[in-house]
Amino acid sequence: MSKSESTAQQKSAATLDDDEPDDWDKRIFSTGCADENMKLTDCHFEKKDWRACTKEMEVFRACWKKHNNDERTSSKDA
Template sequence: MSNTEQDKQRTEQVEEDDEPDDWDKRIFSTGCSDENAKLNDCFFEKKDWRACKDE
């Protein structure tokens, strides 16, 4: 397989991942998406869930 074919397959895989999955749909439908985003951002910065209790 050439590099061009591999690049095309990777692009197709990324495009398929753009669809929200069941988990995303539940988070958005319950209205918890803002809180979830804040918690994920905090964890990304601090790498410790305990430090993110206020989020």
């Protein structure tokens, strides 16, 4: 491995380890529903089945609507 490759890998690892919010985090925080999203994601991670997370999904949907994210993101309730 060349020195430049090693330096690039170190910079990449440092970027992954920092606590600064990335673009994804910023978008989630801007919805006003970051906590609800985290609980829903954690539920799915633990249970490996979205159908087992209907309570968390309903809480997230209520938050999404409360913050008018349908209008902001041009999404539609299916």
